[in-house]
Amino acid sequence: GEDVEQSLFLSVREGDSSVINCTYTDSSSTYLYWYKQEPGAGLQLLTYIFSNMDMKQDQRLTVLLNKKDKHLSLRIADTQTGDSAIYFCAETLSGGYQKVTFGTGTKLQVIP
């Protein structure tokens, strides 16, 4: 079945790199997403990667996908205090309708 898992909490110092990890169970994942949620707000799409890709880079964000291990990571370079938020890993599966399955979210705390 569908299951997306993330660690609950990550703390980093301002200026360091952050790496948020995610594992998923369903091998029929087609697209994998990273969303950011600030307190009291909706979800902001950060980036997404097609499941046949290994890496995608977008400014300070780097997504790495290890399809064999079903492991996805999001690296944020030069982490800033404005990056403090909850980060959700999510997947959609092939076939049928478009349903996004989310992880439980990783709370990123950036220490000045």
Added chain:
Amino acid sequence: DAGVTQSPTHLIKTRGQQVTLRCSPISGHKSVSWYQQVLGQGPQFIFQYYEKEERGRGNFPDRFSARQFPNYSSELNVNALLLGDSALYLCASSFQNTIYFGEGSWLTVV
């Protein structure tokens, strides 16, 4: 360009009442989906609509219903509200595999 817009942003209802939440997708997007996010959890899929037809439904009771209009906007209705329906309700608009979410409607059931 306007993103996904939802209304109302906050509302308080009493147990047993009914609520209607509204969503306008990004211009040109024909797919609208609804999600429920309970505090401290990731969003859970409720419905997807595409071209005014229901394409998928999550594991929610029949008290939850939705529809999509010719202009692709959508409404989510929840009848016979329970305390456990208190949550953030998110609308998503998508074009191919790019999925954008609105700011959500915060529903509190008392």
